[in-house]
Amino acid sequence: MPELPEVETIKKDLLPFLIGKTFTTINVYWPRMALEPSFDEFCRQIPGQKVEEISRRGKYLVMHLSSGQALVFHMRMTGSLLYMQDFDSINKGIKYITAAFGLDSGAHLLFCDRRKLGTIALVDNTNKLENKLGPEPLDSNFTSEAFKSRLKARKASIKAILCDQKVIAGIGNMYADESLFTARIHPLRPAENLSEAEMEQLHQAIQEVLLRGIANAGASFSDYCRPNGEPGIQQDSFMVAHRGGEPCHVCTTPIVRIPIRNRGTYFCPNCQV
DNA sequence: CCCGGAACCTGAAGGC
DNA sequence: TGCCTTCAGGTTCCGG
Numbered sequence: 343m344p345e346l347p348e349v350e351t352i353k354k355d356l357l358p359f360l361i362g363k364t365f366t367t368i369n370v371y372w373p374r375m376a377l378e379p380s381f382d383e384f385c386r387q388i389p390g391q392k393v394e395e396i397s398r399r400g401k402y403l404v405m406h407l408s409s410g411q412a413l414v415f416h417m418r419m420t421g422s423l424l425y426m427q428d429f430d431s432i433n434k435g436i437k438y439i440t441a442a443f444g445l446d447s448g449a450h451l452l453f454c455d456r457r458k459l460g461t462i463a464l465v466d467n468t469n470k471l472e473n474k475l476g477p478e479p480l481d482s483n484f485t486s487e488a489f490k491s492r493l494k495a496r497k498a499s500i501k502a503i504l505c506d507q508k509v510i511a512g513i514g515n516m517y518a519d520e521s522l523f524t525a526r527i528h529p530l531r532p533a534e535n536l537s538e539a540e541m542e543q544l545h546q547a548i549q550e551v552l553l554r555g556i557a558n559a560g561a562s563f564s565d566y567c568r569p570n571g572e573p574g575i576q577q578d579s580f581m582v583a584h585r586g587g588e589p590c591h592v593c594t595t596p597i598v599r600i601p602i603r604n605r606g607t608y609f610c611p612n613c614q615v
Numbered sequence: 616c617c618c619g620g621a622a623c624c625t626g627a628a629g630g631c
Numbered sequence: 632t633g634c635c636t637t638c639a640g641g642t643t644c645c646g647g
Contacts, residue, residue: 343640374623401641419640420625438626457624459641474642498618507642515640564639565626603619605640 344417345401346479346512347555347576348566352423353398355569359425359449360405364392367444375440375455378463387411387464388443400475400511404468414463414471415453420565421460424452456565475511479548484510489545493533500536500544501529501602513548516561516583519608520551523582528614529600529607554579582608 392408405413429450441453504518524547562573586599595612
């Protein structure tokens with residue numbers, strides 16, 4: 343499930359192949375994924391546009407186009423972007439293609455999504471995106487003080503708060519669990535009850551965990567893969583995420599899985615208090 | 616504003 | 632072997 347490190351990896355992998363290239367064709371096989379503007383306009387306005395820049399905001403991948411518009415991708419749970427030098431649009435055994443972009447280089451960019459929940463929007467500006475997202479956890483302005491102020495008076499569990507994109511952008515289920523393990527904080531603790539020291543530990547843990555995720559090119563537990571089709575290796579470095587029943591790396595206590603907000607949450611009941 | 620739960624999706628995994 | 636149920640989790644919407 344692509345979270346910040348996975349989307350950052352996709353961005354870095356695509357950059358050298360897409361910058362300066364122009365979309366020549368667009369085929370959308372699952373019309374509901376094209377959110378904005380109308381489906382017809384989406385298909386009409388993209389051909390002829392050059393990719394000038396690619397950025398990431400939270401879990402969103404943003405392609406800045408020559409018209410000044412932006413193409414905003416969200417992978418949700420099972421979406422991935424594949425870059426293919428010689429995709430012939432007939433059938434190469436690639437499954438779950440929901441949209442295919444042709445490029446003037448002859449290559450193709452494929453959006454593949456088993457569960458069809460991923461989305462693409464063609465927007466005039468990213469204001470709407472900015473309005474629903476909190477700060478970037480790896481930006482220099484995301485200070486420990488900024489983090490603390492966002493946890494104040496929040497009664498919900500710290501796990502739920504970490505996954506709230508308006509509090510911090512880009513953290514999802516896996517990296518929230520890893521951050522809480524690293525900071526030795528129990529996921530069910532109400533956010534407002536964390537001590538100053540715990541909030542500082544968690545602030546640092548978030549950055550460590552995300553940077554490691556990026557260095558390892560993301561975690562391929564599910565459908566996520568890099569644009570060249572290869573998996574990331576971060577899943578091998580996770581301490582608790584998706585490791586229910588396995589011994590904790592620190593104390594050997596079995597990792598526990600509980601639901602929080604209907605999300606599987608993994609933690610060490612001995613290390614995290 | 617804050618919080619929690621349902622809906623959107625469908626392949627994979629597990630039970631019988 | 633095969634049918635059936637449950638699970639997976641990011642975002643949006645809705646009700647309290």
